Amino acid sequence: MRILGIETSCDETAAAIVGGDGTIFANIVHSQIDDHTPFAGVVPEIAARAHIEKLDGVISKALDDAGCTLADMDAIAATAGPGLIGGVIVGFTTAKALALATGKPLIAVNHLEAHALTVRMTGDVAFPYLLLLVSGGHCQILLVQGVGQYRRLGATIDDAVGEAFDKTAKLLQLGFPGGPAVEHRARDGDPDRFALPRPMMGRPELDFSFSGLKTAVRQTAQKLGDEITYQNISDLCAGFQTAIADVLSDRISRAIRTCRAESSEPITTFVLAGGVAANRFLRDRLQATATEADLPFTAPPPALCTDNGAMVAWAGVERFRLGMLDDLRAAPRARWPLDGNAPALPFAGAKS
Ligand code: KG4
Ligand code: ZN
Numbered sequence: 430m431r432i433l434g435i436e437t438s439c440d441e442t443a444a445a446i447v448g449g450d451g452t453i454f455a456n457i458v459h460s461q462i463d464d465h466t467p468f469a470g471v472v473p474e475i476a477a478r479a480h481i482e483k484l485d486g487v488i489s490k491a492l493d494d495a496g497c498t499l500a501d502m503d504a505i506a507a508t509a510g511p512g513l514i515g516g517v518i519v520g521f522t523t524a525k526a527l528a529l530a531t532g533k534p535l536i537a538v539n540h541l542e543a544h545a546l547t548v549r550m551t552g553d554v555a556f557p558y559l560l561l562l563v564s565g566g567h568c569q570i571l572l573v574q575g576v577g578q579y580r581r582l583g584a585t586i587d588d589a590v591g592e593a594f595d596k597t598a599k600l601l602q603l604g605f606p607g608g609p610a611v612e613h614r615a616r617d618g619d620p621d622r623f624a625l626p627r628p629m630m631g632r633p634e635l636d637f638s639f640s641g642l643k644t645a646v647r648q649t650a651q652k653l654g655d656e657i658t659y660q661n662i663s664d665l666c667a668g669f670q671t672a673i674a675d676v677l678s679d680r681i682s683r684a685i686r687t688c689r690a691e692s693s694e695p696i697t698t699f700v701l702a703g704g705v706a707a708n709r710f711l712r713d714r715l716q717a718t719a720t721e722a723d724l725p726f727t728a729p730p731p732a733l734c735t736d737n738g739a740m741v742a743w744a745g746v747e748r749f750r751l752g753m754l755d756d757l758r759a760a761p762r763a764r765w766p767l768d769g770n771a772p773a774l775p776f777a778g779a780k781s
Contacts, residue, residue, distance in 0.1 A: 431454065431495070431497060433505050434506045434741035435488065436736055437520030438540045439736055442461065442484050443457060445737065445738030447550065447742035457738065469605045476515065477518070504754070507523070507538060509538060510763060512566070536754060539767060545702060550733075550746075551730060552727055556697070557573060557575075558697050559573075559700065561715070565606075567703060572696070582635045582687065584771075585774075586774075597665075603666075611670060614663045615669075615710065618665070620670070629679075635680055646668075670708075699715070702734065706731075
């Protein structure tokens with residue numbers, strides 16, 4: 430089996446070809462970082478235009494790298510949401526055109542499902558599993574019961590984790606994207622130097638809140654005034670990252686207990702996914718949390734945590750196997766929750 434996967438929901442223009450056993454034959458990611466750096470954040474209109482410019486070339490390169498043509502594909506999969514709608518329209522309409530022209534089946538992939546299932550491409554993870562999905566637009570705890578079967582156990586009530594990293598980096602003038610920059614500087618910092626809050630820690634519900642932490646970082650930085658030295662910034666980054674780790678660890682320990690108490694079928698694994706899962710420090714802390722609870726831990730390799738086409742192609746593989754195909758009437762969606770029964774998340778960082 431060979432599935433083409435197309436990803437354009439944020440600021441990566443990406444295409445990949447993946448086989449039924451998870452072999453990645455090609456995985457091309459064109460990052461738009463340079464286009465957005467002057468604005469210290471992703472500008473939706475610039476993103477959509479850049480996808481238009483780059484996508485054809487990225488798909489051709491993926492086919493060349495894999496030594497295939499479109500005729501060799503079993504299906505065309507593309508992110509159909511959630512995400513920045515201009516970019517989603519570019520990728521999904523391209524997929525529809527390719528499907529129509531070649532007569533191949535079309536698969537509309539939920540970007541969050543692509544993150545959620547990546548570990549089944551890179552390893553052997555059986556359903557049901559507990560998932561912490563942390564990215565630039567999302568922060569959710571989900572019970573993954575099967576392909577297309579999700580139960581949301583908790584979510585952020587304000588900012589997403591990646592968003593908090595990006596805003597902290599912007600405040601400290603560390604550049605864009607912020608996550609890797611903050612992680613890097615935190616290595617030189619003392620996490621105990623500044624007392625920062627751990628919002629929601631110890632609360633019984635499985636939700637998150639990061640806006641108070643972000644405000645505390647801003648106030649601490651303002652108090653330092655002209656004292657924004659290399660060491661002060663590093664200490665703030667270390668304090669911020671450790672506060673995030675403490676909160677995530679607390680929420681996940683509680684979620685594991687909840688699943689064990691409530692779920693009829695035992696969870697097999699704790700999975701960390703989404704762009705923020707590329708963070709080594711958070712991976713290590715959450716691995717330790719799972720180990721303490723005697724639960725196996727896994728996360729995709731860092732390059733497959735941030736947005737890429739292989740995860741979309743793999744979601745296509747999983748859906749294709751189950752006959753979950755779409756037709757040309759399928760529409761791109763800015764919002765598309767994995768758990769349709771969970772209440773809508775109204776806040777900026779809770780885009781599903
Ligand atoms: O999954 P992703 O590529 O795009 C979305 O679906 O949102 O996630 C991007 C987010 C950004 O906020 C970025 O700063 C964050 O993931 N990120 C990180 C790291 N690498 C990427 N956050 C913390 N540490 C990192 N190493
Ligand atoms: Zn993503």
